[in-house]
Amino acid sequence: MAEVSLKGVVKRFGPVQAVHDFTLDIAHEEFVVFVGPSGCGKSTTLRMIAGLEDISGGEIRIGDRVVNDLPPRARDISMVFQNYALYPHMTVRDNQGFGLKIAGSPKSEIAEKVGRAAKLLGIESFLTRKPAALSGGQRQRVAMGRAIVRDPAVFLFDEPLSNLDAKLRGQMRTEIRKLHEKVRTTVIYVTHDQVEAMTLADRIVVMRDGRIEQVGTPDEVYHLPASDFVAGFIGSPPMNLLDARTVRDGDGLAVEIPGGPRLPLDPEACRGIEPGRDVRLGLRPEAIAPERIASEMRRPFSFTADITLVEPLGGEALIFLEIGGTEVTARVFRPNTRLSPEKDVPFVVDLGELNLFDPESGRRLCGTRRMPTQ
């Protein structure tokens, strides 16, 4: 069993604090992805778990041991690096078996484990080659093989796919997911790519400026972002964010976009919000669509807007429209009519997908979205 638990972990580089009070419990066999923009402290946190960086405060546990002061080799982990970090003077076989050789395992055992890992990753045919003779994708496989061979309690991945081209990245992403199904271990995976995070993770940890912004399943992070930062970071294209104001609307409450429509709020979900308050309104692009091609919505609300630009992407199209002077992106799937810029187009927005954020702190105020039932 290898839970990983971080309690109030802090990292300072001189006067600069890179990681603030990081607290997280990771379950056995869970796949957790740290995601965030560069410099958000995700890699530093991973390196502290690996033991490659000292921690300036707090406590890290792997399994039932506090590993704060243990060297990396005593932590029962293995790591896959962004630049693969394969030993260039060793063959693929020796690269994979290095850890076992150092540990003094018998030759037969090393050969067996290397063979098994190679088979799992489909790299048997180049075990005798040196890393320089391999392509980027093959090197990444070898690096993963080296990590598997040691049979660790926790796998750490540090942006393993960012040196690959887009197509290969997609393939490897799928393979990592499959690999996790076969080799059930706790995985901590760092990336700046929100697509990787969404597709791989059991739970996503969104980080910003050395702090945890939100921890949640991909669905929670996507549909119920804890802040406007998460809303803007996760999703491609990101969530539309508009400055707006709450107003009284008959018995209930509405949110008014200056120069744009007034959208009634669900009184149940947004209880406790007073009228006359500045808010940031968040709307996913797929919650907006031209009325004539809109798919079914839970709480449709009609308004008109001007289409300024259309980007057809084959299976889907991005429509840029103006609401109250702000450009907003809408995404429609399988549009069967050709769309073009035009004025005063009837649109619908799904009021069941509204998110309100505090404009000062960026924290979520309310949202009407309910989590999809499993």
Add this chain to the structure above:
Amino acid sequence: MSTTVNDPGRTGASPRTSRQRLTAAEPYLYLAPGIAIVALVMLVPLVVGVSFSFQNYVIFRPAARGWSGLENYAELWSDRTFWLALANTAKWTFWSVLFQISLGLGLALILEKPFPGRAIFQSLVFLPWAVPTFLSGLNWQWLFNPIVSPLPGMLSAIGMLDEPRNILSDPDLALYGPITAMIWWGVPFFAITLLAALRSVPSDLYEAAAIDGATGWEAFRHITVPFLLPMMTITILLRTVWVANSPELIFVMTGGGPANTSQTLPNYVFTSAYSSMNFGYASALASVLMVLLVFYSIFLLWIRGRLGQ
């Protein structure tokens, strides 16, 4: 547009022969001036120098000058000083390079890790390299002199010498004086080159090794050494040739004495040429040294080639 001009299917039919030959010769045409200059300043003097060794060529007996076949080499074969100088050259080169590389590697490893005052320490380490060899020879000559230097006293206090005396005048120890000076002078070269090589090792390899369970020593053995080896063979090759060829320190400190006991080949070449004025014999000595060093270099490059596989 451009496909019509460069399409080999269209132009390749007729002017294949002469034009292609011209294209093949083109690089050599550009290289010709360079090769000519190298031949003029390197090859010609080399051939002339080696040709002296087959001549009876003593400066103050110009009338006796002429081709003498292998006479100089026969004389050399029966010359006791030549064999002594050859053995001394091997000893001088081996100990100098061995200590230079071990101390240089040690310094490079120390200087690679950051510590306060590293920049100052680094420039101090590299200082001996900047001192002219003649000057350092004189310095070390004085350092081994018990009248002006505390060094012999120290050596005897720690039991390395029976009494504070000058090792440069001891037939058994004289060669170790210039060797010490050579080590002191040559360590920075290894420290600089090996430090550069150390810095070229990607740090994530050490991290990967640390995670793979390697201790500091194991990482050194399995990561650092394999990375340094190509650089080390080249620097060892260079230093061996330079050290084996350099007479200055021996010339300044012992002059090959006492009684030729610290004589090495280059110094013997020098004294043969300019004391006995026997250029023919000096050239034969130098040719032997050159041939030995060429064989040594081939051997070391062969080893390097094997390591690279």
